[in-house]
Amino acid sequence: MSCTTGFGINAYSRTWILTSAHCATAPDVAYQGVFAGGSGTTFNLMGGVTGESWEYDLILIDTPGFYRMFDGGPTTSNYKTVNGWGYHAANELVCQSGAASGVICDLRTGSSTNIVVSCSSPDSDGDCGYTIRGLIRTTQTSGNTAARAGDSGGPVFTLIGSTGVRAKGVVSAGGGSTMYFQDWADVIRLYNGYPRTP
Template identity: 35%
Template structure:
């Protein structure tokens, strides 16, 4: 639970329809020699859109050899992994990348269909065995087998039934057990992403998480994206009115309810009333903000930033895998559960990328004048010290990685549109 000092927010009274809007200016050093955020993100977006076009074509016509597609921002290249040769229609797309970009076609041992089937079988076996040493499984980006995350001794992991019985190659990836990322502080209407909210049951705040992005359903109803492990459908949602006295019922305000919660994918929708198309940026407690201008796809190789309520903003993470299944127990339960469809990103500098309290919060890309939504935070696994930056909260648990739900999946899952500025 957060024990940091209250955010120095300067908001107007609720109902006035406005907050003080303080623009955010990033000081992050750009990678790969880029000198502007807009050029970096334009390169990534172009590659992501081409990768999505290629993989969508392969899946729609059921190309039997399709395995995976990843990107290289540094090389301005899409890397396609195929078992054999692409069918003619897909190969035509691959051989015509956008001007100024290139492609590479590499052979894979397995098709995407084979790896997903093997992954699903692996998940069923781990859940059946209730093996707590295996923390996750994902198709390797090169199409040459499954990546398996484990904690403890490698010998013990190799003897796990799901590993030894796998009909595809398995690459073991040592790490720590995953943790859901529980929870700028005292948000007011219209509510923005990256802020603290509380789950209320029996008039008690049982934990805190982060808001992410506002969306609109087919009926025009505005809802806020967050994480399912934070709320059950029907839970009351509140925001603190002061910090750190957030445990006092007199210091919080009930603002809505969780209307939907999908545990299999760790995504939820909150009805919080009035929402704004902005997210909080900067360190924990910051009142700086940025407008949401759109959303972007996720590919292996992507760069991204996070901005959860507990630990604030962190750039850059880089996507290591997609279609990832992670094993964890939901709060209040000892039952092992799999969360499907996650993307996994790790810090490019081995520094903090997420922390406890950031669950449900924004994963995004910075364009220098507005941000694009990339997904919502679910969990993390590689625990490190938070360092002096978070000295006001000595119990905060930080991590060098983050698992998140990609934005295209979220919009399709809920049948909603992102609200933009």
């Protein structure tokens, strides 16, 4: 399954990378590669996955997390610096940066909700019919596509000036003008984890 890596986080006295639990299950191993794949593509080993919390769609990749995130189109080498984090706030405008979509902004947050994993889109193990709890629903304000397949696990953030971001959570699901993300409150509760900053 192709997904996106989220923020580097500090947890358990070291750094990791955060992503969505439906993308992998321990003891799976994560690799980095071009989203579209294809012949001749080189995939680099990242590390094993651990700390799975499937009920909240969060998991850790055992590889050093960094304080930068990709910013721009799916093949960009541009980045922004993670300068902090924040809790979910209703009616806030956030952005997401997925491997399939690149950066999509003007996603207006709503309330917390639970969703059931559809059997037409099962997780990496083929499991479906289970409930993911505490997701924040967002709607793209212009009706544009909010998230695509492959964006799962990517960072959700607000901007701090022109070069920085505030971590808000990670992409969990989406389609059409709707995107769901798991917010940072659950990252703290489950892992006592905070985004890596300079």
